[in-house]
Amino acid sequence: MSVATGRLSRRSVLALGAGGVATAAGAGLLVAHLPDLLRPAPAAAQPTSGWASPLGTARGLAAHLLRRAGFGYTAAELDAAAALPYAQLVEHVLAQQPEPLPAVATPGPQRVVSAWYAHMATTTAQFPERMTLFWHGVLTSSFRSAAQLPIVAQQNALFRDRGRGDLRSLLLAVTYDPLMIRYLDLQQSTAAAPNENYSRELMELFTLGPGNYTETDVREGARALSGIRMVLVDANGSPVPLARAGMTAQQYAAHIAQLVAQGATFKGILLRRQHDAGTKTFLGRSGNLGPEEVVDAILAQPACAQHVATRALTYFCSPAPSEALVTSVANAFRSSGYDVTAMMRAIFTSDDFVAAANYRSLVRSPADYMVAAMRALGRPQLAALATRSGPGMDQSLYDPPNVAGWPGNAGWVSSAAWLARVNFAERAVARGPMPDAQSALQTQLDGVLSDSTHAVLSRSASESDRWYALLASPEFNLK
């Protein structure tokens, strides 16, 4: 297959819909002309993704960035983005300010997830929303730990507000986040018998990676983190006593909901009488260490920037980033004082990000896939369907398979998960109205189609058949 060499193959010519070859082959359904995609392709020796890369064009590059830094776009949004020089587009994206999640009337976890899907599908501040989803996968928690308390939406807001700022503030906020406190068992950790769960995962999964700390660090970290508790405070910050004697779980939840409606919020505090005030030695630092010192000791480790940069690169750039790329992004991150936006700028402006080899090098996560479909169709009302469909694709937001969050890229692929994806596409196109499918092949798929996708499209008789083929295609499942 000549596509693999990076030259313009029959497939890519067909897909571009330009010239007589395509028409003669019956590909006349592709009406949109994109002459700038017909520039000479990169030299054959350059590594490619197996697809004819459109990243040499302004429109192709803009689409690539919007798919990864956000979720998707309409044709008009893509046109506007492609009109900016790439460096300026990156700054435009990075400067987006988050729009809060609309309040959910009944704050059950499913309602929060459904509201979040709708928000991801509608907000113009896509980059902050994308970072919210990214951090939910890295610093993950489960709604199952929330019981009926309204702390899922609270953690969601934390990532939206702080997900692009400095890592130190983010890690401290997460350490004191009510849902995290419950999810990784800080709530029960005492000076007498510290619970190691958060201490271990903070280092192994959130910041350093295995091999960069010892079992002694896990135990000493647990001591330093002992005594963190979730409390309810009123609008003035004063603690609200929580007595639930004699109440059923439902009565208790209703009682809490009433207090929250009056302005009370949950927050994490360090309860001195449950905190181990002795001397600990953690990652080479000794003293009466507490949560702040734990975070600072972690940030002093070179492994921290490397680990977080690797997590970000495999999510945003390349499934297997080179050591040089990781080091370069990690250096930019650390020298910025761990500014997440600086790290993201380093990623989006790296040569690797725009390299042909990274065109369609990432697999859309289920949430990403469904939100992109909702945006392409202009149908945020599919949020409830997305919430129901996620589990079959291996992603229920706020219900990760374990504390490592979700797999990525190849890890998403299974027979069951792909049936769930194509069946989501079927449900999504079952009811109209829909935008023009032919131009969507250009807008959403850059006009770069495999022979098989092209053949199925050629046989498709209706708009909904064409949209089905588009959304169910391998092309739309990649980014």
Added chain:
Amino acid sequence: MITRRDFLVSGLTATAAGVIVPPVLAKSVFAATADGIHNDRVLVVVQLAGGNDGLNTVVPYADPAYMDARPTLRVQPGTVLALDSHTGLNPALTGLKRLYDAGEVAVVQGVGYDNPSYSHFESMYVWEHADPARRQTDGWLGTLLAKQLDTQGHPLTACALGDVSTPPEMLASKAEVSVIQSVAAYQVQGGASRESAAPALYRSTPGAYGALFDSALSTAETGIAALHAPGVAYSPAVPYTPSSAASPLATSLQLTAEMIVTQPSVKVCHVLLSGFDTHQDEVRRQTALLQQVDAALSAFMQDMAAHGQADRVVLMTWSEFGRRIHENGSQGTDHGAAAPLFILGKPVKGGLYGETPSLTDTIDSGNLKHSVDFRSVYQAVVGDWLQGDAASVLGGAFPALPLFR
């Protein structure tokens, strides 16, 4: 040329020698590679994810050190289901005890590996890849499938049931795994045009994910054809309790039984139950999980017997580690090391295997030493049960435990 996929969907099947045989037989014939496994034996692997507390599963109830280490979590000696004068099962495991008494359960104690990792993900990786050095990239079942069981075009040879993702232990580049959450969900919705369009989109997909994508869709396509073809009917011979809604494991194992009864090509199944990471509130949480395990495993074994499958099915459990000897202050236990596992089935030579681990002669500040390398269990299961070449799966020979009759 007729492809292997065509064999499955056609009414009759030709063997390599040109003999026409009915598809039901042909599938098991073709599920073996030329020099691979040729028998009708089935292995079911049940993963208990999160690190099941071994000391409260197979309880050293006569050991004073156990009583001291577990002031709030200990299983009371009077309630233990004694296997001998010092070891007993958690009282939730009544069904397993009955099977043990019938000689159909091997309880292997102290299973682990040298220099154990206390990370869930590292230790899972070790077990999944049969490699404490964590260098292997193919899972041990995936290697078995790729080298000794021809899965290409036989999508129901390896099944991950009740789940939606491919278990890492089954991953290998040449292993096709059918991941089936439920038979009802395992279909292309939207009618005939969608049924033809969806797989057609995934033929010869370019790029790094092309083969993986294509394999997922072609596995689904052939699996759907086999599952929905007229054939042997299945209904559970015993109730799987508690109700499937309350027990994901019962749902998965009932589906496993259905697959084994109706699909002769099935050789290796994987099911998963999560939630064993009991850092807090352990007694309540582990009891509920062990009850679920006990009920589902008991029902499955009875169901297999009732369907005349008991002689060809063996089930094993595993968990990435046991838990710390001493409880923490949250009525839970932190990550530990060696732990017991169970091998069930009529072909199993029941009894206690391995040494009861010492609670005083420990490693890494209060963790159990192993007496059985987990690969000795794999060796027995692959070599003695499936009659495969275990060394090629495990990268070397390990002393097999004599687990089978």
